[in-house]
Structures are given as C-alpha cells and as structure tokens.
Amino acid sequence: MHQQESCLAVRDVLSRVGDKWSVLVVSMLSDRPLRFSELRRTIEGISQRMLTLTLRGLERDGLVTRTVTPTVPPRVDYELTDLGRTLLDPVQALAAWADGHRVEIARARERFDRKDPRKQD
C-alpha cells in the first residue's frame, strides 16, 4: 500500500468507492435490486444528475449492473454484482463508524468553530 504504484491505484479506486454517494448507493442495494426512482427517494438530497453519475461510475467499476426491462415506460433496475457485494463489509463498517461517532464529531465541530470562527467550512 505504501509502494508508489499500488498507492496510486488505491487512491484512484478510493476516489470512487469512498465517495459518500457511492457508499450510500452500495448500502441501499445490500438487500435487493432497486429501481432508479426507489434509490432517488431513499437517498434524500441526491440530485437526479448525481445519482445518474454515481450509478454509472459504479457500473463502470463492475460493482453494479443496470438492467433495462422494455416495458412502457422502461423499467431500470440496479443490482450489486458479486464484486460489489464484497464491498459491503468495508462500506458498512465505515457507515457504522460514522453512525456511532456522529454526536462526538458534531461536538468537536462546535468546539472548533467556537475557538476559531474563521476556520468554518
């Protein structure tokens, strides 16, 4: 991991799968395939364009399949691939960490912003 070539590849992969929207989409698909509209509804705050880009990135990385059923209107389902399922454990560990420490982090932010208001994000 600390070797040059490997490190670059890891960074490249992380920039996709470590992305917050990718993490959320992968988590949502853990139980069953979902349609675009279901994902859009469940992941509040994601724009149509960002969801499209996120799903395309995951499809390109071989983590998600996109299946079009030619009904009227066409139905599009997204499902984790076998490779995508191997990402569930690390992704859910990260999400559990975030869930478990959100109060602590919110407090740290308050302290930081009180101490130096210029540094607010």
Next chain:
Amino acid sequence: MHQQESCLAVRDVLSRVGDKWSVLVVSMLSDRPLRFSELRRTIEGISQRMLTLTLRGLERDGLVTRTVTPTVPPRVDYELTDLGRTLLDPVQALAAWADGHRVEIARARERFDRKDPRKQD
C-alpha cells in the same frame, strides 16, 4: 441507519471521512505524527491547498490535532486523536479492499469503455 435523521448525519460524516484524501491522510498518520511537509511528500498528487483543507477538516472533526512548535521556521505536527485512531480500522479495511480489487476494477473499466465509449468518465 435507515432512519431519516441518523441517515443525514451519517451522510454528513461520510462526506468528510469517506473522502479519498481524508482516508489517505488518516492512513499515513497511523504510525506516528507527521509534519505538513512529510504528508505532502508522501501523498503524491495532493496540492498544498487540498492538504491544508483536508487537515483542517480532520482537525475540525476532532480526528487530528495540529501542534505548532515555535522554532524558526515554526514546525507543525499532525497527529491522530483517540477518536481519529478509532477510524483506522474501517479506513484500512476500505483501503485494503481497494488494493485487493484494483486489477479487477481496472478490467471492468476497460470492458465498460469498450462497450460504450460515450460513457467514459
């Protein structure tokens, strides 16, 4: 996790700690404190500005401390806090996943781009 409020908080936390640069900085600090210049050298491709922003975000979240030693020139060290150390396990699991699957993902991308060149990122 699928409850509304919790989900929003998790997304907010993930958008910081799931960020590729944050993941790399936290990993680099696993062994010992590092100076800004050491981090900059080790994380190839990160700009001075992006490293500054990433470190400030991690400091604000209570994951990293910044210690200034008033030498000439001043020396600035960054170190993981106890909270920051709890992030090491999930972050390293994600990095190990990325490292272990980078060849497979590179192949998936090639296949995808061959199939539909319009869809390239």
